[in-house]
Amino acid sequence: MTDPVIELRGVTRRYDEGPPALHDVSLTVAAGESVAVLGPSGSGKSTLLNLVAGLDRPSEGTVTVAGTRVETLGEAASARFRRAHVGLVFQFFNLLDDLTVLENVLLPAHLAGAPKRGARENATRLLDSLGIARHADAYPGRLSGGERQRVAVARSLINRPALLLADEPTGALDTASGEEVRRLLTDLHAGGQTIVLVTHDLRLAQACATRTIGMRDGRVESDR
Structure with missing residues (x-):
């Protein structure tokens, strides 16, 4: 039996004297799962994602991702x-407008010190598999929202991450572009990618997730 990709134990996050943003949350996510985290604004969804990504640290408890205690780093x-x-995918893409599509995708590989030739071959394969290879030399500003989100997904996958985290990946998209991203995430999960997505989009959760976690007031309210 393989270790879980994500394991939270008794995680609480406080920012001030008010109620905690996250309160005593424990959960695990196994390799290959696609999990949607749902809940109203202020329920703790983004706090949870930031803790898993190591962008924030818990006030109490432990966060283990891919075998590493990320809160200790x-x-x-x-x-x-x-x-x-x-791999991280955000609502507003976070692409660099002065870099081409290919350069945006390659950036995490260069930062990780990956061999240039292998990284370029991998980036080209990703762009082709995501249906945007023809835009490799274009700049993000010339693409549709759905195409830019595909570039963001390619960038997030360039280093072959154990985990893909997506924060409202369809939130800034029109209906057609949102459907493109839904199909893309569904295909990635079918290929074995472990995914955790925060979303208000029930159609996205129903299409992409095999498990849904409902949050309210910083607590896990449901897990099914």
Whole structure:
């Protein structure tokens, strides 16, 4: 039996004297699962994602991702860990407009010190598999929202991460582009990618997730 990709034990996150943003959360995510985290604004969804990504640290409890206690890592080590093990996809793409599509996708590989030739071959394969190879030399501003999100997904996968985290990946997209991203995430999961996505999009959760975690007031309210 393989170890879980994500394991949270008794995780609480406080930011001030008010109620905690996350309160005593324990959960595991196995390799190959696709998990949707749902809940109203302020329920703790993004806090949970940030803790798993190592972008934030818990006030109490432990966060283990791909066998590493991420809450113990310093800033530089946390950044190296994300580059090697975690792919991040955001609502507003976070692409660099002065770099081409191919250059955007290659950036995490270069930062990780990957051999240039192998990284370029991998990036080209990713762009082809995601249906955007023809845009390799274009700049992000010339692409549709759905195409830009595909570039963001390619960038997140360039270092072959154990885990893909997506924060409202269809939130800034029109209906057609959102459907493109739904199909893409479904295909990635079918190929074995472990995915955790935070979303308000029930259609996305139903299409892509094999498990749904409902959150409210910083607690896990349901897990099915």
